[in-house]
Amino acid sequence: MCRPKLFATLLAVFVSAIPVLSAPTVSPRIDVMPLPASVIPAEGRLPVTAAFAVALRGHDDARLRAGLARALRRAEERTGLTFARTPQAEYAFAGEPSAATLVIDCAAAAAAVPEFGEDESYTLEVNSGQAVLAAANGRGVLHGLETMLQLLRSDADGWFLPALRIDDRPRFPWRGLMIDVCRHWQPAEVIRRNLDAMALAKLNVLHLHLTEDQGFRIESRRFPRLHELGSDGQFFTQAEMRELIAYAAERGIRVVPEFDIPGHATSWLVGHPEIGSAPGPYAIERRWGIFDPVLDPTNPRTYEILEGFLAEMAALFPDPYLHIGGDENNGVHWTANAAIQQHIREHGLVDNAGLHAQFNNRIHAMLARGGKRLVGWDEILHPDLAAGSVVHSWRGPEGIAAATARGFATILSNGYYIDLGHPAAAHYLNDPIPADSTLTAEQRRLVLGGEATMWAEWVSPETIDSRIWPRTAAIAERLWSPPEVRDIDDMYRRLAVVARRLEERGSRHESYLPPALRRLAGDDASADELAALRRFVDLLEPVKLYQRGEHQPDSTQFTPLTGLVDCARPDSAPARAFAAAVAAWRAEPSAEHLVALRESLREFAALGAQVHDGLGARAVRLREAQPLAAVLRDSSALALEAVGFLERGEHPPAGWRESTLATLAAAARPQAAVEFPHLTAVRTLIESAAAQP
């Protein structure tokens, strides 16, 4: 969670005028995402039929076989083919390599638990007789299988893999997705399907934000009051967490836990008010924002609980990195506590920031004793921060430089805040080490990678996938592919394909929508009305940054996330298509382009009228859609006027520009926490009509 004041700096890079460099030469084009480091196309294709057979050459183990079996099952589900099985109903992998369709050449076992920095490279060579997937270990094999599944396609002659040679390896070793399971609880099933999606996108770190003001989401056997009183019964048991960690490991994904301290810690204090900096009592926070409750870093009992709890978690989570949050401690309760202020003076700590640094260093020592490395958000960066800590940059583009200048390894999330609702393109061009970076070679080595962050104020298990996917696949490409891969049109083309593959894999970013729309429309909505409603919400986007909180200021953890805004999704594809059509007309002002724009605008106007007069008038849950439908209808009428002037080459009458733009500006103001992104292109049309001689 971040504070609204910071939103201006949060998304550092928007679609900019950076020249589009060519991707690695790919012809014919391939639909793989992330784009491999090198693709050399070849002539021909390898047919994929029911006779598809796999042979393992080199290292062989149970995890590798399980990964292969999952990949083969997905290929079967996609193609409708049934591959041969042994009498025990397993796929056979021990056949003669020369007779196999796919040969897996794995040099060695992957680490039992995926390790930071492990070799993830692979090569995939496909010719008309055979495919060979070679890798240093099982993690590379898994990545190669994901690539192969994305290459699989069909035409009238059947299914096939195109002939080519791929040499692939990641640009950054830390490619993560953070999921906040606290503000809205996200159960194991949500995590599992997102792990599957992450593997498809070659992400390799699941960062679980496990404690927050609004919930303590992990079982503690040593201090059970933490989860018992801090979670409404919604937490991962340790057994469940072990299963998730194993599920992730099977897919080559590390699990890094975060326990956010000393701030964002209300839920700790519900069961243990004695370690708070104010007397309490405390209750689970139900609202969104930055709150005052904070652990007392001068109280020995605080360290007793933290030492025991962190030792317990260090044993549960095998990854050597452990995130302690550290963000947005507003210091209010520290400042108000005379004993804490006296401690600051007595220890020469200067201020609350000095106290926070002292606290971090005690935690650092605790973690080091358990073999763990401390990770924390930007705010942990302080002159006293212990060497070896990792700084997770979220507040601004300067974070990476600031941390690495002092020798700290760093992870970038600034610019990857997917909860803010920006289009994929904005995240896509945000590079941990941009082309014009002034970092030294040593600093660059300290940039481990990045993480998309799914903060959960406004997501439920039903909607969360639609806020993560498919946009996070574009971030995954930034972190995996060579830095020159920056062609936004090609990214969107491939993102649309990978979005389908993600759904097939179990993500619900698309499939949650029809039932959610039926719920809004009510039981008497016709199929035609539902289809119109779908087209209508596809033109909408949720408001950006932290504006939803301004539109829905009374929302709490209990507010159902089943409204119009929850059906609107970031990065509207039809809005993008309309903007592209306007851009195409401006680049080449032909009559055909204007005809196409007129067609689209007529459809928008009719759609607005239909929703306005139909479901918007009738369905109680779509009342808030009715004024928006009027906006669509009326703004499209204005744009049609503009197209008319342009078609006739006629200058609009005096005052038309001003009154039309004023009407449009009023219409474009978000309401019900949604907005029509295509109105920017409508404005361009109106300006263009008015600018005619």
Ligand code: ACM
């Ligand atoms: C954060 O968004 N407060 C890390």
